[in-house]
Amino acid sequence: MSTETILYIILASVISIALAIFMYGYKSKQSQRLSWIFGILRFITIFSILLLIINPKFESETYTTDKPKLPVLIDNSASVEVLGQNNNVLDLITELKENKKLNEKFDISYFSFGSKFRKSDTLSFAEKNTNISEALSSVNEIFKNRSAPTILITDGNQTLGNDYEFSSSTFKNPIYPIVLGDSVQYTDLKIGQLNTNRYAFLKNQFPVEVILTYSGTSDVNSEFVITQGTSTVYRSKVSFSEKENSSTLNFNLPANSVGLQKYTAQILPLENEKNRTNNIKHFAVEVIDQATNILIVSKLTHPDLGALKKSITSNEQRTVTFKKPVEAINLLNDYQLVILYQPDRSFAAVFSELEKLNKNAWTIAGLETDWTFLNSAQENFKKNSTRQKEDVQGKLNSNYGSFAVEDLGFDDFPPLHTQFGELSINVPHEVMLDQTIRGITSESPLLATMEINGRRNAIWDGEGFWRWRAGSFLKTDSFQDFDGFIGSLVQYLASNKRRSRLEVSSETFYYNNNPIKISAQYFDKNYVFDNRASLNITVVNSETEKQTVFPMLLRNNFYEVDLNSLPAGEYSFTISVANEEVSKSGNFTILDFNVEQQFLNADIAKLRRVAENTGGKEYLITDTNLLIDQLLADKNFQNIQKAERKTVPLIDWKYLLVLIVLTLAGEWFIRKYNGLI
Numbered sequence: 001m002s003t004e005t006i007l008y009i010i011l012a013s014v015i016s017i018a019l020a021i022f023m024y025g026y027k028s029k030q031s032q033r034l035s036w037i038f039g040i041l042r043f044i045t046i047f048s049i050l051l052l053i054i055n056p057k058f059e060s061e062t063y064t065t066d067k068p069k070l071p072v073l074i075d076n077s078a079s080v081e082v083l084g085q086n087n088n089v090l091d092l093i094t095e096l097k098e099n100k101k102l103n104e105k106f107d108i109s110y111f112s113f114g115s116k117f118r119k120s121d122t123l124s125f126a127e128k129n130t131n132i133s134e135a136l137s138s139v140n141e142i143f144k145n146r147s148a149p150t151i152l153i154t155d156g157n158q159t160l161g162n163d164y165e166f167s168s169s170t171f172k173n174p175i176y177p178i179v180l181g182d183s184v185q186y187t188d189l190k191i192g193q194l195n196t197n198r199y200a201f202l203k204n205q206f207p208v209e210v211i212l213t214y215s216g217t218s219d220v221n222s223e224f225v226i227t228q229g230t231s232t233v234y235r236s237k238v239s240f241s242e243k244e245n246s247s248t249l250n251f252n253l254p255a256n257s258v259g260l261q262k263y264t265a266q267i268l269p270l271e272n273e274k275n276r277t278n279n280i281k282h283f284a285v286e287v288i289d290q291a292t293n294i295l296i297v298s299k300l301t302h303p304d305l306g307a308l309k310k311s312i313t314s315n316e317q318r319t320v321t322f323k324k325p326v327e328a329i330n331l332l333n334d335y336q337l338v339i340l341y342q343p344d345r346s347f348a349a350v351f352s353e354l355e356k357l358n359k360n361a362w363t364i365a366g367l368e369t370d371w372t373f374l375n376s377a378q379e380n381f382k383k384n385s386t387r388q389k390e391d392v393q394g395k396l397n398s399n400y401g402s403f404a405v406e407d408l409g410f411d412d413f414p415p416l417h418t419q420f421g422e423l424s425i426n427v428p429h430e431v432m433l434d435q436t437i438r439g440i441t442s443e444s445p446l447l448a449t450m451e452i453n454g455r456r457n458a459i460w461d462g463e464g465f466w467r468w469r470a471g472s473f474l475k476t477d478s479f480q481d482f483d484g485f486i487g488s489l490v491q492y493l494a495s496n497k498r499r500s501r502l503e504v505s506s507e508t509f510y511y512n513n514n515p516i517k518i519s520a521q522y523f524d525k526n527y528v529f530d531n532r533a534s535l536n537i538t539v540v541n542s543e544t545e546k547q548t549v550f551p552m553l554l555r556n557n558f559y560e561v562d563l564n565s566l567p568a569g570e571y572s573f574t575i576s577v578a579n580e581e582v583s584k585s586g587n588f589t590i591l592d593f594n595v596e597q598q599f600l601n602a603d604i605a606k607l608r609r610v611a612e613n614t615g616g617k618e619y620l621i622t623d624t625n626l627l628i629d630q631l632l633a634d635k636n637f638q639n640i641q642k643a644e645r646k647t648v649p650l651i652d653w654k655y656l657l658v659l660i661v662l663t664l665a666g667e668w669f670i671r672k673y674n675g676l677i
Helices: 003-024 032-054 078-082 086-098 100-105 132-142 164-170 303-312 325-334 345-357 371-377 466-476 480-493 604-614 621-633 654-673
Strands: 057-066 069-075 107-113 150-154 175-179 188-196 199-201 205-215 220-228 231-240 246-254 259-267 280-288 292-297 318-323 337-341 361-365 381-383 389-396 416-419 423-425 430-437 440-452 455-461 502-505 509-511 517-522 535-541 547-551 553-555 558-562 569-577 583-591 640-649
Touching (some): 032 654, 078 086, 086 100, 086 107, 086 150, 086 621, 107 132, 132 164, 175 604, 205 220, 259 583, 280 583, 292 303, 303 318, 303 337, 303 466, 303 480, 337 345, 345 371, 361 371, 361 480, 371 381, 389 440, 440 480, 455 480, 517 535
Parallel strands (some): 069 107, 150 175, 292 337, 337 361, 509 583
Antiparallel strands (some): 205 246, 220 231, 381 423, 389 416, 502 517, 553 558
16 A cells, blocks of 8 residues: 555544544534444544545455366276276276375366267266377366376277377376286287278279288288178288288279178187187278269369369269360360369350350359459359459358358368459359458358259359368368368269258268268258258168167258267168158168277387376376375475465445445434434
């Protein structure tokens, strides 16, 4: 408190005393006792009011004790139960919770991980994947500025995500792995990896790559076999030794029948082999009669073209061909969709031929686009361009209804480059992405689709979307989301199928360790997406004939259902709309593959390296008392006392207001009691 404020307070007290004496001491008509009482009450009232006017500020200091954090990461995947460690984990969690000394020293928080990382100590040991890398990265982010030694309870076998050994290199706190399972090496043959295309074309061959691994010390011989039903379609002898413990097979299989073709790959087990589950893998290939052929016409060389090809061909059903305008004129009828990248006057014959053939087209404009030509070459859209550069971003239109679109966070992606000017569309259309400039939505669309007389077209006004694909990868560690977005747009534009009020999107087959999702869109009679409808999906197991009904949940501009609870098998489904005679049916197959059953023991070597790299130490599940003793004895993990100094103005002190009310009320009551009012 400053000297000036103290002087004001002294002056206020003098004024309050003077006024109280003047009012009740000078020629007072009350008795001496009442004069004293009224004088004191009036002094308190006046002095309190003057203090509020002066509003002095007081400094207060509070002390808090901050205990070091102790995050406990628990592997909740099925491999823990396969290794017989689930009861040991539950006993360990109970021991950590009941240890008073450990809880007094540390602020303990529990997290579980499998396919996803979450704050929880409720364990089921049923998750179908293990992502240790995500768990470590998340905890490192949560406690990045805190002292937080981390207990990692896992078998070390990861099936999803980046290599957690490299993720731990940025960890700022020591990691103490508790190893579930033993490190004994059993004799074991297994199919380490099987790679094949999801789709193949009729009368062609599709490639298969198989990586076989062996754990053991003696020389062994076996045989690798692929069967389809009761027929053997491939067979190969394989040999292994302690040094040559892996083998890669590359071969082709014929695609002779249209539809879903299911196969079983097996490496014949050894006589003394303990785990035979990892000797077998089921896989499937959908054989289709013809591919969707996409033609990209461009005379430029641009990174966007590479990103387009990568995204489109991520689905093996589609092929991409690049041609210059003069080369493309006589080939247009061979393709289901033509993409025109930044057209100029050299595209004149291409536009004329597209009009004659009534061919679907997707126009992508940018800084090199000749809008004077483009405005005259077609009548769907116009732009009065000044040829000045403008940076724009996109924002998903949640009312877009031509097909299901998921928001990838478009407004967070890097800006695209376009020519300054307003884009107007002159035909019935739907805007998928609104154009935004510095966060403000403009009048121009960034991406719009239109359907006129059975012909589908789209306009994308912006170049540089290869950065969007890279940005999507940085956000999700995968190109899948962006490629799926481009794939959905291409699928819509490449099709001439008449629009239905109920559109369903599903796969022919799924692996049960991956998401099993079916989505649908329902439109009213005016073909406007109806977000108030109630959609249900009825799923029937073809073998057991068990029928299950699931509600479909609304997500942005489509409905979706997650069917991961279903066991492997063949299913038929019907999606229906409540109170409407609208429905659609289909079939899908769930292939059985439990990647968590592929492991015989813990990866103790990798967990040891993780511990050493972060300054920690690994422990077996039977030695957890040693870890607890070390954490209690380690002086690097101490309580931190924090002092917090606050400056509080007197006007925030509510008790002073209460005091003023009480003194005024007291004076009134005494006057009333003595008949002075």
